Amino acid sequence: xxxxxxxxxxxxxxxxxxxxxxxxxxxxxxxxxxxxxxxxxxxxxxxxxxxxxxxxxxxxxxxxxxxxxxxxxxxxxxxxxxxxxxxxxxxxxxxxxxxxxxxxxxxxxxxxxxxxxxxxxxxxxxxxxxxxxxxxxxxxxxxxxxxxxxxxxxxxxxxxxxxxxxxxxxxxxxxxxxxxxxxxxxxxxxxxxxxxxxxxxxxxxxxxxxxxxxxxxxxxxxxxxxxxxxxxxxxxxxxxxxxxxxxxxxxxxxxxxxxxxxxxxxxxxxxxxxxxxxxxxxxxxxxxxxxxxxxxxxxxxxxxxxxxxxxxxxxxxxxxxxxxxxxxxxxxxxxxxxxxxxxxxxxxxxxxxxxxxxxxxxx
Amino acid sequence: xxxxxxxxxxxxxxxxxxxxxxxxxxxxxxxxxxxxxxxxxxxxxxxxxxxxxxxxxxxxxxxxxxxxxxxxxxxxxxxxxxxxxxxxxxxxxxxxxxxxxxxxxxxxxxxxxxxxxxxxxxxxxxxxxxxxxxxxxxxxxxxxxxxxxxxxxxxxxxxxxxxxxxxxxxxxxxxxxxxxxxxxxxxxxxxxxxxxxxxxxxxxxxxxxxxxxxxxxxxxxxxxxxxxxxxxxxxxxxxxxxxxxxxxxxxxxxxxxxxxxxxxxxxxxxxxxxxxxxxxxxxxxxxxxxxxxxxxxxxxxxxxxxxxxxxxxxxxxxxxxxxxxxxxxxxxxxxxxxxxxxxxxxxxxxxxxxxxxxxxxxxxxxxxxxxxxxxxxxxxxxxxxxxxxxxxxxxxxxxxxxxxxxxxxxxxxxxxxxxxxxxxxxxxxxxxxxxxxxxxxxxxxxxxxxxxxxxxxxxxxxxxxxxxxxxxxxxxxxxxxxxxxxxxxxxxxxxxxxxxxxxxxxxxxxxxxxxxxxxxxxxxxxxxxxxxxxxxxxxxxxxxxxxxxxxxxxxxxxxxxxxxxxxxxxxxx
Numbered sequence: 001x002x003x004x005x006x007x008x009x010x011x012x013x014x015x016x017x018x019x020x021x022x023x024x025x026x027x028x029x030x031x032x033x034x035x036x037x038x039x040x041x042x043x044x045x046x047x048x049x050x051x052x053x054x055x056x057x058x059x060x061x062x063x064x065x066x067x068x069x070x071x072x073x074x075x076x077x078x079x080x081x082x083x084x085x086x087x088x089x090x091x092x093x094x095x096x097x098x099x100x101x102x103x104x105x106x107x108x109x110x111x112x113x114x115x116x117x118x119x120x121x122x123x124x125x126x127x128x129x130x131x132x133x134x135x136x137x138x139x140x141x142x143x144x145x146x147x148x149x150x151x152x153x154x155x156x157x158x159x160x161x162x163x164x165x166x167x168x169x170x171x172x173x174x175x176x177x178x179x180x181x182x183x184x185x186x187x188x189x190x191x192x193x194x195x196x197x198x199x200x201x202x203x204x205x206x207x208x209x210x211x212x213x214x215x216x217x218x219x220x221x222x223x224x225x226x227x228x229x230x231x232x233x234x235x236x237x238x239x240x241x242x243x244x245x246x247x248x249x250x251x252x253x254x255x256x257x258x259x260x261x262x263x264x265x266x267x268x269x270x271x272x273x274x275x276x277x278x279x280x281x282x283x284x285x286x287x288x289x290x291x292x293x294x295x296x297x298x299x300x301x302x303x304x305x306x307x308x309x310x311x312x313x314x315x316x317x318x319x320x321x322x323x324x325x326x327x328x329x330x331x332x333x334x335x336x337x338x339x340x341x342x343x344x345x346x347x348x349x350x351x352x353x354x355x356x357x358x359x360x361x362x363x
Numbered sequence: 364x365x366x367x368x369x370x371x372x373x374x375x376x377x378x379x380x381x382x383x384x385x386x387x388x389x390x391x392x393x394x395x396x397x398x399x400x401x402x403x404x405x406x407x408x409x410x411x412x413x414x415x416x417x418x419x420x421x422x423x424x425x426x427x428x429x430x431x432x433x434x435x436x437x438x439x440x441x442x443x444x445x446x447x448x449x450x451x452x453x454x455x456x457x458x459x460x461x462x463x464x465x466x467x468x469x470x471x472x473x474x475x476x477x478x479x480x481x482x483x484x485x486x487x488x489x490x491x492x493x494x495x496x497x498x499x500x501x502x503x504x505x506x507x508x509x510x511x512x513x514x515x516x517x518x519x520x521x522x523x524x525x526x527x528x529x530x531x532x533x534x535x536x537x538x539x540x541x542x543x544x545x546x547x548x549x550x551x552x553x554x555x556x557x558x559x560x561x562x563x564x565x566x567x568x569x570x571x572x573x574x575x576x577x578x579x580x581x582x583x584x585x586x587x588x589x590x591x592x593x594x595x596x597x598x599x600x601x602x603x604x605x606x607x608x609x610x611x612x613x614x615x616x617x618x619x620x621x622x623x624x625x626x627x628x629x630x631x632x633x634x635x636x637x638x639x640x641x642x643x644x645x646x647x648x649x650x651x652x653x654x655x656x657x658x659x660x661x662x663x664x665x666x667x668x669x670x671x672x673x674x675x676x677x678x679x680x681x682x683x684x685x686x687x688x689x690x691x692x693x694x695x696x697x698x699x700x701x702x703x704x705x706x707x708x709x710x711x712x713x714x715x716x717x718x719x720x721x722x723x724x725x726x727x728x729x730x731x732x733x734x735x736x737x738x739x740x741x742x743x744x745x746x747x748x749x750x751x752x753x754x755x756x757x758x759x760x761x762x763x764x765x766x767x768x769x770x771x772x773x774x775x776x777x778x779x780x781x782x783x784x785x786x787x788x789x790x791x792x793x794x795x796x797x798x799x800x801x802x803x804x805x806x807x808x809x810x811x812x813x814x815x816x817x818x819x820x821x822x823x824x825x826x827x828x829x830x831x832x833x834x835x836x837x838x839x840x841x842x843x844x845x846x847x848x849x850x851x852x853x854x855x856x857x858x859x860x861x862x863x864x865x866x867x868x869x870x871x872x873x874x875x876x877x878x879x880x881x882x883x884x885x886x887x888x889x890x891x892x893x894x895x896x897x898x899x900x901x902x903x904x905x906x907x908x909x910x911x912x913x914x915x916x917x918x919x920x921x922x923x924x925x926x927x928x929x930x931x932x933x934x935x936x
Contacts, residue, residue: 009879115735115850126847130854134861141865144878148860270736270849277853285861 006140010213013204014220015146016286019153021197021225023283025232026276027105028329029194030251032337033233036187038242040178042233047188049226052195052345056218059198059348063205063214065355066362071202071348072297077362078355087347088298091199094335094343095291096311098196099284100318101332103127106280108325109250114273124319127284132312134285135292136305139207142285149278156275157228159259168238193340194229195222200290202348249325288312395622395647397688397870397904412628413621415594424522431538435466438534441525450528453479455487457537465541469533475549479533482511483545487535505541514546526603555581558660560827565702570660575607575679578662582609582675585666590614596627598641598678602634606641607677609665614672616904622869623674623687638681647867652835654828655868657686657693664698672905688868688903690875692887694829695719700890709889716888718823721816722833726763727840727852729813733759735848751807760845762806766814767838769796774818875902 008016033041066074071091076084103124111120134142178184198218205214236251239258248254256272289304291311296304322328355361428434435452444450453467467483486509506515518524518534524542528534531548535541555577558570571578579593590612597603606627610620626645635641638658647655659665660683665675668686676685695715700708732739733748740748755762773792777785797815800806817837824830836859843851866873875881881901885891894915899905 012879110850115848118847118850123847123850126851126854130858133858137861137865140872141861144864144872144874145857145860147878147880148864270732270739273736273849274853274856277850278857281854281857 006138007207007209008139008143008204009209010217012143012147013201013208013213013217014224015150016143016282017197017201017217017221018224018228019146019149019279020200020283020286021195021221022153022157022228023102023279024194025229026250026252026279027102027109028249028332029229029337030233030236031249032329032333033191034237034242034251036179036191037184038178039173039175039237040184042173042230042237043178043184044187044191045194045226045229045233047184048191048194049222051189052192052198052341053219053222055192055341055345055349056195056198056201056222058352059202059345060205060215060218062348062352062355063202063211065352065360067211068206069362070206070294070297072294074355075351077360078351078358084351085298087351088294090347091343092291092295092298094196094340095199095287095294096314096318097331097335098340099287099291099311099315100321101328101336102280102283102287103315104319104322104328105325105332106284107319108328109253110277112325113250113253124316127281128312128316130281131284131288132308134281135289135308139204139289142282142289146282149275149282152275153279156272157231168235170234170238172237172241173234190341191337192345193337193343195225196336196340196344197221197225197286199344199348200286203290203294249329284315288315291315395870396867397616397618397902409629410625412625415624416596416628424520427519427521427524427536427542429540431464431466431536434536434542435468437521438468438524438536441521442528449473453484455484457487458489463538465535465537467533467535468528469547470528470531473529473531474533474547478547478549482547483533483535486510505535505537505543510535510543510545511547516544518542518544526597530603530605552577561659561661561664561698561825563697563699563702565699567661567663569662571662571677571682571684573680573682575605575677575681578677578682578684579607579609581662582665582669585663586611586669591669594624598627598630599632599634602636604635605679606635609669609675609677611669611672614670614899614905614907615674616672616906619672619688619869619903620674623676627676635678636680638676638678638683638685641676641678642685647869651862651866652832653863653866653873654694654826654832655687655689655866655873657689657826658683658828659686659698660684661698667701670910671899672903688871689873690868690871690900690902691863691873691877694824694826695888697825701893705890705892712888712890715823715825718820719829719833721820722818722824722830723836724840724852725817725820726767726813726837727844727855729810730760730763730841731844731848731852734845748807748809751809754804755807756804757806759810760841762810763814763841764838766796766800766806766810767817767841769800770814770818771834871902876900 030041033044037044062074062078063069063071066077069077072084072088075087078084079087107120107124107127111118111123115123134145179187198221201214201218201221205211208214208217232252232255235255239255240248240251253276256276257269259269259272288308288311292304292307295311296302296307301307322331425437428437439445439452442450444452449471451467451469451471453469455465455467457463457465465487467479467487469479490509506517518527519542524534524544527544531546532544533547535543535545552574553572555569555572557568561570569581571581583591588611592610592612594608596606596608598606608620608623608627623645627641630641630644632644635644642656642658643649645656657668662684665684665686669675673686673688676687695712697711697715700712703711733752737745737749752759757765769792773788773796777788777792780788797811801808801811821830821833824833840852840855843855845851847854864872864874864878872879876887885896885898886900890896894911897911897915898908899910901908
């Protein structure tokens with residue numbers, strides 16, 4: 001029997017998940033974090049990373065307990081077919097929500113900031129089509145492409161904070177504790193959904209060449225994502241202060257807007273658009289691939305590719321549901337960054353606990 | 364009502380499920396991979412075709428009748444004689460006691476008549492066959508003593524006989540039950556000339572010709588290795604084109620050789636008239652814009668690839684060969700790179716890479732910047748460009764497309780017209796289309812500059828197939844940039860990159876050794892000095908990884924690598 005899917009190695013998985021996770025820093029997350037953590041908002045990704053580093057362990061233990069099984073398969077083994085499928089569908093619903101909201105955020109931002117005369121549905125549609133094609137080509141292609149993009153992303157994150165701000169000041173990061181250490185700890189707990197790509201990792205562990213590398217991939221992704229989010233948050237605060245992000249929905253993009261090529265007096269924003277689009281498309285491709293693969297595994301379908309158009313239509317339709325950009329951002333805040341943590345970490349943790357208590361493990 | 368609905372729902376569910384489970388819709392199936400960890404393959408061809416063909420044993424098909432008259436009658440029926448007037452049946456009386464009859468059968472023009480006369484008929488008439496020669500020995504006597512040595516063989520089935528005759532051999536049938544084929548064909552051929560599309564200033568000035576045997580000999584002239592194997596196949600039910608598969612037995616990966624062999628042997632077509640058709644029949648991604656096999660006219664290039672662990676395919680009638688597997692960087696390499704010193708070769712490769720990007724993206728970037736992202740340009744440049752565009756009647760995208768199409772027309776016309784007037788086409792194109800289009804305010808001078816630079820860059824791409832892919836891709840990018848600016852460019856680039864990342868050439872990922880990255884590759888875009896290229900490309904998974912020793916410059920005391928214990932021991936011995 002043929003093996004149905006391509007496999008990727010640990011480095012490709014790390015690159016892929018890091019790109020997907022760091023796309024959040026380019027969308028609404030910096031503004032949301034400033035709204036909650038004020039001058040100390042840059043500490044929230046670090047705090048969340050610490051919590052997530054522990055919270056991801058039960059999920060990894062679940063996958064280790066059922067080697068070779070998909071997350072859907074492991075869930076069924078742990079709690080039985082009905083509850084297992086229900087859990088699988090909950091996770092699929094979370095992924096679909098994530099895809100829909102990212103799609104909407106990106107299309108709205110791009111439509112309003114970069115291409116004001118292009119209808120937003122056109123942007124949404126071409127983005128979805130591109131992501132569907134990419135997901136259709138398989139995990140191997142996305143993984144290899146991600147490896148290519150890593151140097152560009154690194155230069156992007158290195159250039160934006162250093163070259164963008166006309167008058168940056170680290171004094172804007174004070175008071176250091178912002179709303180206070182206690183509040184910050186709560187915020188960090190609430191924002192564990194920032195690392196929701198770890199759910200993707202749990203789904204793609206069976207597709208790693210060495211599934212045992214899942215743990216190191218998880219820690220690399222957490223560390224790198226935390227670094228990027230912290231860096232962007234510091235740059236945003238140092239440039240725009242606490243009040244700026246309230247007015248700028250997507251501060252990272254406005255930060256890019258400030259970068260000019262010295263005496264040429266030319267903005268290089270469009271060059272960053274390339275990288276920005278590529279990163280967001282990787283994110284969408286990964287989510288669509290994960291969603292269709294996970295759904296196929298949950299519904300015990302032998303192939304995931306016929307599901308791709310279906311999940312793309314679901315994401316597209318979902319992206320049209322919010323009434324406006326503000327509502328989209330609020331929904332994103334609630335579902336992905338807040339509830340997302342529960343879906344990504346608590347549910348797999350409960351499944352692992354159930355497997356342990358019921359003494360279930362792979363035969 | 365519920366009972367009626369249930370079967371409908373079940374039927375619908377079954378239909379929906381069939382989308383996922385239908386064996387012909389195995390969309391997730393992965394193609395052949397050379398990787399050791401990847402045992403997956405989805406070939407529909409029989410696995411026995413992966414093995415080399417066994418030496419001819421028992422004849423297959425209809426046996427040749429012992430009786431000469433019956434054999435001739437049967438042969439005439441198969442070859443439509445006397446309807447086919449170029450078929451020659453020449454009867455000879457053998458000088459035996461008593462005399463015996465023999466027939467020489469061949470196609471006039473396909474087999475050379477003078478050779479038939481000189482090498483077959485005359486020896487047959489003069490050679491005294493002893494009466495006491497056993498009947499069973501007669502074929503051997505024919506082959507050993509009468510017919511030209513080396514190019515004659517005994518045949519046992521009508522199929523072999525007919526195939527031989529249609530391919531230009533002469534058949535010899537005798538009353539004694541002898542059936543032989545003698546190779547007396549002499550198809551029109553020419554002497555090797557200079558390469559036309561892959562010219563170099565350094566290196567050999569010799570290109571393949573139409574005869575695949577001459578071509579294989581030219582390759583052997585570069586690779587004097589007894590391990591260079593040539594497997595011969597006939598492709599096509601009717602045409603039976605000779606195809607040769609060449610590889611170096613102790614370098615090329617056996618899985619790769621088996622895969623190529625299987626693909627060639629499993630072809631079920633009427634025939635192939637050129638190697639380009641063979642390429643389309645066996646390549647991994649026949650609908651992709653991107654070529655996944657290298658087509659070259661240079662035997663030295665084929666030899667170099669053989670030494671790296673690739674396989675080469677030759678087809679009779681085509682002065683080119685196919686090389687597989689290839690990667691993205693192969694199409695940026697020129698045959699000359701090997702003969703240049705490494706800094707020059709690396710520099711030229713960087714130029715070619717830039718040229719590829721310019722040829723693919725320059726007009727699209729020009730449109731995207733001027734139409735959507737003019738803030739990218741310095742103020743003065745923007746004013747200059749915009750003021751030049753003020754009087755242009757056509758939208759920028761249309762004017763660029765117009766000029767690109769005009770350029771393609773000039774180029775195509777230049778290829779088709781007789782060589783004597785080809786320069787005229789260039790002058791007409793440059794003067795009339797370029798200058799007049801600017802004067803008529805159809806396009807701005809900047810557009811002409813961009814289109815001309817793009818065309819020039821396209822000529823710098825060393826491979827013709829890659830150049831075609833870039834030319835077509837350019838139009839797609841122009842359309843994307845015209846509609847969506849940099850967003851379109853970025854999405855187009857993403858699709859292209861994903862597509863490239865998903866391509867395989869005979870089991871090797873197309874973006875190797877960058878994606879997936881493999882160590883030890885010193886000849887991708889930049890090239891290491893030859894003496895430092897110790898390893899063959901690891902993505903080809905050759906049986907013998909090392910092509911140089913670490914002491915390839917042993918005379919150079921400064922260039923010696925650190926001595927190892929093994930080196931010392933070797934020296935001591």
